[in-house]
Amino acid sequence: MASYCSITVDLGERSYPIIIGSGLLAGGYDLAASVDGPDCLVVSNETVAPLYLDTLKSSLHGREVAEFNLQDGEAWKTLDASAAIVDKLVDMGANRDTTVIALGGGVVGDIAGFAAACYMRGVALIQVPTTLLAQVDSSVGGKTGVNHARGKNLIGAFHQPRLVLIDTDTLATLPDRELKAGLAEVIKYGAIADAEFLAWLEQNIDTLIARDADTLAHAIQRSCEIKAEIVADDERETGRRAVLNFGHTFGHAIEHCVGYGEWLHGEAVAAGMIMAAKLSSIDDGSVERLRELIARAGLPVAPPMVGAKQLRAAMGMDKKVQRKQLRFVLLNKLGDAHVTAEFDPAALEDVLGAAG
């Protein structure tokens, strides 16, 4: 067994570990021990499966392993895709003790997770995220779901995994653009919860982009620690967990307006974080620090030219809307955030105005 770091998401009887390390798929972690029943279904996609499926299967000794590949990309994150996984589970005669293993990025994890949540009202799920974004964000915390033609993640379920297995070796094949998109969520954790980590990111952003293994591992670990702590505190997002959506109200609207998959989720969140920072009552210097870090990460610092009206309409469908009132995650200062329905409408118009 290789060495690894383990972080527990503390949710009582639904607690589970996040395992982070190198060489974990290639024998470094006993994955089969986390598969309770006799069989499992590995859901991946046409891009990731050729790279890691065989290695993963070698960790599943003694288990019947079925495979299902999705099409690659956010555009395919639909109810039909989850339904196709359910069909596959029926085909293989899967029962309540079958385990679904999601091998891939956030899209694979969200679709496969939702299928696992719905099949027989919930079967076990293991997340094996292979993109930085999925490793630091979407694979942890139990949010699963698919997009609706008129809104992102409008159909879904909370369904916690039994295990999140993060093999940092999988980042070797990740395109630069996706690595940077993942860094957007890493920066988010610093901005909302840990000023010290944000300062560390400012010092190490170039090393991260150069894919230094130890530096990436530390960034993943600290991100997962922050997410695990917030999720344990508010699993169903009745309160504090919503701070994890910093930049996401704007980000989701951007994704919706340009069409899913045109901008990567992390890119939209990057621009969205700067918009949210501008809407916050923080000093210009802090906004500028965040803007500079995001720029150095190679991420967009302004929304696309889609028009303020379109963005505003798309935000009306955001899940954070309560009693028909828009809500935002705003910064108190770098490293500290809150959710609020109170903001300066004129400032919002300024921020949206930048979208042309």
Added chain:
Amino acid sequence: MASYCSITVDLGERSYPIIIGSGLLAGGYDLAASVDGPDCLVVSNETVAPLYLDTLKSSLHGREVAEFNLQDGEAWKTLDASAAIVDKLVDMGANRDTTVIALGGGVVGDIAGFAAACYMRGVALIQVPTTLLAQVDSSVGGKTGVNHARGKNLIGAFHQPRLVLIDTDTLATLPDRELKAGLAEVIKYGAIADAEFLAWLEQNIDTLIARDADTLAHAIQRSCEIKAEIVADDERETGRRAVLNFGHTFGHAIEHCVGYGEWLHGEAVAAGMIMAAKLSSIDDGSVERLRELIARAGLPVAPPMVGAKQLRAAMGMDKKVQRKQLRFVLLNKLGDAHVTAEFDPAALEDVLGAAG
């Protein structure tokens, strides 16, 4: 306010009341007080809506009320039906604080409940069951879901309602066949959990079929008490809750083989309970007592002539199968049941042989 009886399903912060009484929709209960947000969607069907929708709406003063009608019948309990409700929620600009109200029988409650479970990862649900079967069983306990072409309730979620509102006046318009189908589940509670209640049913079965209001109200109340107690003990059916499926392994197989909707769920469960009783190690006199009560309730006491082989194949897809092993709910005696994978294979062949 009319008088009513209230039973609490005790699930910590997800606890909720089951309210049972007469005249509750027509002003006897303040339904609007249970709708937290500004708006709600009443999901019903083409049969029930003309009878009770206007009355229900009169209880929703001060709330925006949207309506959606499903087609009537188990054959329409599909993923498409739940997706159509989600479309309607998107159309009306529903948010996380929107409430879904299911007005109808078990099919309406299951489909609407699943849509409420999935929309934005879960919005509030109120069950207003209008059939005896839904009042004593499907509206209580949080099981929601739809059928797959190859198995009943294969797609679904646990999603507890905020309130179950049972107006016994709605039974006035229930066809005799459906009333009797509901009595199958009432008899089930006696058989698995309460010998005294079973004896009471033997004394009152004719009065129940004659629709005496007070006798029906007592049967509903005792059934809900038993279900609430079992659900509170094992919400996710990891153990004891499975006894509620007495007769259902056979019953689901029957429904599947004859085609959903040909036999009512309660009718299939009635025949299934006798099959399960025969498979149990109980004396012939007890089996005969159960058979006689079910016959007096006007329910089938034997499976349809679909063939043992077909029934066995359909049972292979049952959710209670673990590690590819069939499991049954068997009686220790009348009023006491357990779940087991241990049974006499020859006895199973005998029981299935009765199916032709």
